[in-house]
Amino acid sequence: MFRSVLCFTLLTFAVPSSAQSSDSPPVVLAIHGGAGTIERGNMTPEREAEYRAALEAALRAGFAVLQEGGSAVDAVAAAIPPMEDAPLFNAGKGAVFTSEASVELDASIMDGATLNAGAVAGVTTIKNPILAARLVMEQSPHVMLTGSGAEAFARQHGLEEVENTYFHTDRRRETLRRVQERERSESGFLQTDPEAWQMTGTVGAVALDQNGHLAAATSTGGMTNKRFGRVGDSPIIAAGTYADDRTCAVSATGHGEYFIRLAIAHDISARMMYLGESVEAAAHTVIHDKLTDLGGTGGVIALDAEGNVAMPFNTSGMYRGTIDAEGNVTVDIYRD
């Protein structure tokens, strides 16, 4: 169960608020495109440029909403679809394949102002699962809808549907082939701890709007070669996503089972609320102590109501970026 994981440094900073009056909090948006084994040696300059451009596009899409006075929920719901639509990430188009070479998607969203939340799990035809999660939050009395039921609900509300093949990419098909080849050479996948690279690419966003409200959202295809209707942390409120105006907004990425067991997103919020920790301290402890000690890998983006952002992860990389109140974009990929 327990295995050693390198502990890396914490990225944390406050985004300048000079573009706004000193009374209002700065609007801030932070996103991730997944944590995992992401190393310079395996990345071409062209590929890296693609990732950087996709992250910047997502940041600008969410920021445009905040600039126009939109809510934090509006902003995260605007930042996620460009990443779902980009084949680079493990969400929407380009999501990883299940053991049966299809795509099953999970997503969730939470409004820190009301603690309302919505999630979908195991959907196969909704082009942008995050929009379905938002519909569940805003147009149903429920928090979580699953499978074909969730699809029927989204259809009733006119959400765009696609064939499952829309999500398929050759790159992910090759990954599935490699994983299944490894599986055949071992005693069986279910005896094997899935490797971090099987899960890289979950996307997420956290936002702070001009009214001081927070929101978080996460979308994923889960784990390559997943089977048996496996659901990870991304659609689980408290594990992959949490937002509470009194503490922080969190979106997680990594080996989902560990994030569920530790209730990672809620735990960061709880440490801030009950211990009075800063978002940096809380996120750092939960990722670098609790997650790492249990043997889990991954990271989070966490944002408090003052605009402070923490992005700790214990893998070699995490696609991530922020945009400040003046529209300045920062995008990073590697640990160092």
Added chain:
Amino acid sequence: MFRSVLCFTLLTFAVPSSAQSSDSPPVVLAIHGGAGTIERGNMTPEREAEYRAALEAALRAGFAVLQEGGSAVDAVAAAIPPMEDAPLFNAGKGAVFTSEASVELDASIMDGATLNAGAVAGVTTIKNPILAARLVMEQSPHVMLTGSGAEAFARQHGLEEVENTYFHTDRRRETLRRVQERERSESGFLQTDPEAWQMTGTVGAVALDQNGHLAAATSTGGMTNKRFGRVGDSPIIAAGTYADDRTCAVSATGHGEYFIRLAIAHDISARMMYLGESVEAAAHTVIHDKLTDLGGTGGVIALDAEGNVAMPFNTSGMYRGTIDAEGNVTVDIYRD
């Protein structure tokens, strides 16, 4: 969103440990059979006797395991099936109907010693979903499996399967009829906040074993007339179920959406860990302040590693019981 809910008194006590050496903690088992609108005026003496007998049978089944030196996980996994098999409760046989007059079951289990956890959601053919949740915890690297995938996994491990009609009862069919009649007379179910009685009957157990380990388990049929693959809090680790030897074991029952949004089970654990609150204080605050303030109804059973049990709820009743180290059973139903 916010509505007033009566705040009721907290049941809390330490179970005597006289049957054991003073060095070891007392073995303790507590169970619930659901919180909701449960009033003396609506209960016949015969019906009440049936509930009391079923709760006592479940307590004795779990306690027998603890007496033989079994683990807390063994104990909760032994206490839940008798309640799943009894048609009285909204779990297994006798679970509530979906909008399509079928039964979809959810369950989860967590081991406080290891933070391992397992859950199944939306299963329709597994006779005892809590045993499937345990299989997921112990025989897979995953935490949550859903739908037909979860059933396939359970089948591979030889778990007993039944036709969906095995779960059906006339009583629950009548409840569905009433709910759907009400729905037709209104503008639409999804605009309506489901009522507490639609959800009464979830079952749960928490146990403390002779080695001082805690475990929690929850099993449910969810909400009458549920649709769109709705999943409540019962299979969600941190919402309906949580266990950590350092704090407590919790199983929840009630209006699941609120329990997810507040991460009720994990929040009780977090308050104990970070605020140093007792299990009584933490459970009381989370149910009577946080859940009630948000407009949610329900309750929890919570047990700490010293054998202290708290059973707060803000509804008119909660089927509940405990068994102490000497085998003395206490069963209660109503608030007063």
